[in-house]
Amino acid sequence: MDVSPFPYQGPLEPSEVSGRDGLITDLVTRITRRKVTALLGPRRYGKTSVLRRVASELTEIETVWVDLYEVSSLADVAVRFDTALAGARGRLAELARRYSLEVSLNLGGLKVSLAGPARNRPDPALSFALLLEVLVRTATSTPTLLIVDEFSSVSKVAGAAGAMRTAFQHHYRDFGLVFAGSQPSMMRSLFTHQPQPFYGQADLVDIGPLDAAAVDDIVGRGFAGTERRAGRLGQLIFDYSGGHPQRSMQLADCCWENTPPGGFGHDAWADGLAQMRRLCADPMERMFSDHTASERQTLRALAVSGSIFGLEADLLDLAKSTAQGARTTLIDSGDLVADDAGKLRVTDPALADWIRERFPL
Ligand SMILES: Nc1ncnc2c1ncn2[C@@H]1O[C@H](COP(=O)(O)OP(=O)(O)O)[C@@H](O)[C@H]1O
Ligand SMILES: [Mg+2]
Structure with missing residues (x-):
């Protein structure tokens, strides 16, 4: 093995x-x-x-x-x-x-x-x-x-x-x-x-997230060193993880598990992602429900529509002041991070993904 x-x-x-x-x-x-x-x-x-x-x-x-x-x-x-x-x-x-x-x-x-x-x-x-x-x-x-x-x-x-x-x-x-x-x-x-x-x-x-080239390199070397080829997998993983180091590795592992020796990692993408989602479902549900109601709404608005004031926020009846308060708390706790351009996102891509799957538009 x-x-x-x-x-x-x-x-x-x-x-x-x-x-x-x-x-x-x-x-x-x-x-x-x-x-x-x-x-x-x-x-x-x-x-x-x-x-x-x-x-x-x-x-x-x-x-x-x-x-x-x-x-x-x-x-x-x-x-x-x-x-x-x-x-x-x-x-x-x-x-x-x-x-x-x-x-x-x-x-x-x-x-x-x-x-x-x-x-x-x-x-x-x-x-x-x-x-x-x-x-x-x-x-x-x-x-x-x-x-x-x-x-x-x-x-x-x-x-x-x-x-x-x-x-x-x-x-x-x-x-x-x-x-x-x-x-x-x-x-x-x-x-x-x-x-x-x-x-x-x-x-x-x-310390920021890993960049796309780093994720691609890590995935590529991991596969190459175990007689598999990553193909386009590194890019797919980066698109999902935004360079979050631990989630990138976990998803790479799920895809690797589904790639036979000699095979291409990107062919295992759908199965790997499905495995990742199964692994994360319970922990994400718990993580989500540990937040207050207004934090949950704010996480939802951000994960689903990319903004805490957007469409999703209207739908949830999330008041601007409530969202602003929750945003501060979530940034303080590290649950939200700003990227280089100052755009806010859910830190854990597995949580963002779980929210989008659970509350589709
Ligand atoms: N440079 C890296 N390259 C690839 N994966 C990394 C890297 N740094 C961290 N990781 C992943 O993140 C996980 C957690 O790393 P850790 O150093 O414990 O983070 P922290 O101390 O910030 O909580 C590791 O198990 C690994 O999967
Ligand atoms: Mg540590």
């Missing part, structure tokens, strides 16, 4: 990342020049994949990778940093362990002690501050890149960003520092709103 050349679950291996050369070079340069950077983009646009690749290209630098996905308390944040530091390698790991011992911190053991009996439980804020101190001391002693992925989640934990800012602020030139996050508006506001601890502390870099 062939393994599919189109993985679409979770981040890619560094060697699997393509179509992002400009962004990768830009990030490598920024890190080398010690420019604090925040990488912004919707979920599944390939932020983690690109950063993995960047880390692998910076061979002289050890990476500490903190994943703050859905953190819910300061203890939780501290544990993520503890896990990240304990998972580091090489000289960085050695130094981190040494410096931890000096402040009586059991690196990698924070989760256990925070879950222990209440009377022995360390203060999470204190543990976090100590950990950050160890991290900064380590990172300033050996070439280090600190990646804080899903940083937007810190907005839910009082004091977390402030503690990080306090620890990092005098060391921006001492180690590489990149933040990444999936809620673009929240990420933006963490770095551009005055009261935020990281206000003005990072350059913002957007």
Whole structure:
């Protein structure tokens, strides 16, 4: 059995990342020049994949990778940093362990002690501050890149960003520092709103969709490498996905599954798309029904007629002010994105497609 050349679950291996050369070079340069950077983009646009690749290209630098996905308390944040530091390698790991011992911190053991009996439980804020101190001391002693992925989640934990800012602020030139996050508006506001601890502390870099040539290349190589030919499939996939990386890969996989060795990918288009729609039906229905009524109407208007004020909006009796309010919420959550020309669209092409199928004109 062939393994599919189109993985679409979770981040890619560094060697699997393509179509992002400009962004990768830009990030490598920024890190080398010690420019604090925040990488912004919707979920599944390939932020983690690109950063993995960047880390692998910076061979002289050890990476500490903190994943703050859905953190819910300061203890939780501290544990993520503890896990990240304990998972580091090489000289960085050695130094981190040494410096931890000096402040009586059991690196990698924070989760256990925070879950222990209440009377022995360390203060999470204190543990976090100590950990950050160890991290900064380590990172300033050996070439280090600190990646804080899903940083937007810190907005839910009082004091977390402030503690990080306090620890990092005098060391921006001492180690590489990149933040990444999936809620673009929240990420933006963490770095551009005055009261935020990281206000003005990072350059913002957007990750966009893949371009048509990149999708065509990825699809073409995936098929060619498994004794199939893509033919016009790359273009068909791009037309559907608008370059959304994960959906492009998922649809490519569905088409690939329906292409026999020696066959042409574009001949499998109808079957591949049908398979994609079957796979997405339930998740899309759930995703759609999780929105409020006015958000659902706005998504519908946009997906079906390309505008939140168009024909479909009239049909749905969607008032202009309601649509404008919902639009703001949906942009903030990353459910809508503007393309280069400023035209708004539903971020997830599978959701847009599901809406159009479910509510035809
Ligand atoms: N450069 C790329 N080329 C092809 N597919 C990609 C690329 N980057 C991301 N993807 C697809 O998107 C999926 C999610 O990538 P990931 O890095 O986890 O996104 P994010 O961190 O933005 O949520 C991957 O499993 C892969 O299918
Ligand atoms: Mg990610």
